[in-house]
Amino acid sequence: MKQKARIRIGLIGAGWMGRHHAGNIMRNPDAELAGVADVNEVNIAHLRQDAGWDGPVYKDHQSLLESAVDAVVIASPNSHHAAMCLDAAHAGKHLYCEKPMAITLEDCRRIRDAVRKARVKYLIGYHRRLNPLYQYAHQLVREGRLGDVFMVESDYLHHIPGDWDIWSWLGKEGVAGSLFHAGSGHNVDLIRFFGGDIAEVSCMKGTFLPRKQQVETEDTALAMFRFASGAVGKVQFCVGPILPFQFNLRLYGTRGSVLNNRVWLDSIPKFADPGHERDCVELPASWVPDNVQGGISEPWGKLMDHFVDMMVREVPCLNDVDSAFQTSAACFAAMEAAKRNTVINLKEMMQ
Ligand SMILES: NC(=O)c1ccc[n+]([C@@H]2O[C@H](COP(=O)([O-])OP(=O)(O)OC[C@H]3O[C@@H](n4cnc5c(N)ncnc54)[C@H](O)[C@@H]3O)[C@@H](O)[C@H]2O)c1
Structure with a gap:
């Protein structure tokens, strides 16, 4: 054949x-x-x-x-x-x-x-949408097991040493663009995966950390989002903290919560009994993104x-391309919101 x-x-x-x-x-x-x-x-x-x-x-x-x-x-x-x-x-x-x-x-x-x-x-x-942790959490949401998800949070905390080669372009606004967009675009994409379309964006940002190569945009930002559903979201971004790489997801629903690989459901027996608040389902820790290996936690393959x-x-x-455009627009909206100290209506900005 x-x-x-x-x-x-x-x-x-x-x-x-x-x-x-x-x-x-x-x-x-x-x-x-x-x-x-x-x-x-x-x-x-x-x-x-x-x-x-x-x-x-x-x-x-x-x-x-x-x-x-x-x-x-x-x-x-x-x-x-x-x-x-x-x-x-x-x-x-x-x-x-x-x-x-x-x-x-x-x-x-x-x-x-x-x-x-x-x-x-x-x-x-x-x-990261293809990471088994987020696929599993998404299934919980689709099946209604978290109830109504009313708050979604994700963090990107990445210590990139100041003398790494990549700073030859990463710190330059004209080459890398906003560092929030470059790094936390992943988080904005992920909170959209769980929360759906974004309606409003606000943000505060700054540059705080010493390093050998200068950052022309921001190294730290806290962006807040309101989804079209009415739910709220937050993305925390920092490039350079003294901390190993952290990529976190937290979902809060009326019937359950997800904190990275730990899942609390109101259906887990005894959860409401005193002394059992910590009882949760623990998913493999290797599913939490580590930004290094292209394996289970970073499914580039x-x-x-x-x-x-x-x-x-x-x-x-x-x-x-439409989804990518929405994520990008939400990132640009965050930067604009921080600059103007205001809340941006995303639909208007995307027109
Ligand atoms: N999805 C992810 O998790 C992830 C992780 C890291 C980087 N990235 C993205 O991947 C891209 C590359 O990042 P990297 O870390 O590999 O950077 P890098 O600096 O290691 O690689 C960039 C490469 O592009 C080459 N290059 C520069 N100008 C070129 C041109 N005009 N034509 C052809 N090649 C050219 C450089 O010589 C270099 O080999 C960036 O956009 C970055 O945001 C994505």
């Missing part, structure tokens, strides 16, 4: 994230890593060695787009996402773009419109498999 052709995927950006993506593309039996574009030869050599890959490399993304690829994965610094997505959409290539979608709301809108016009598939790189399935099996996209 003739074998079905594999989806040919090109990778733009062979840095830390790109190397994870390369391995995950190569592990998928329906996909092939058909080319890599990067301006940095050392990173390409590193990828070749890590992944044991020997395919064609390109110095610029346009040449990769002109080659026979069906889709591209974009893992370049944030300020490049817009032009690369627009070029890929114009070239009719399906797209998996790393977060953030782009560093301005106008660029996010342009990407959304170009993707719709070109009718290509688009997936944003918010992988699962998201790549989903991308391939979108193309091979026409599986509906779980986080498409």
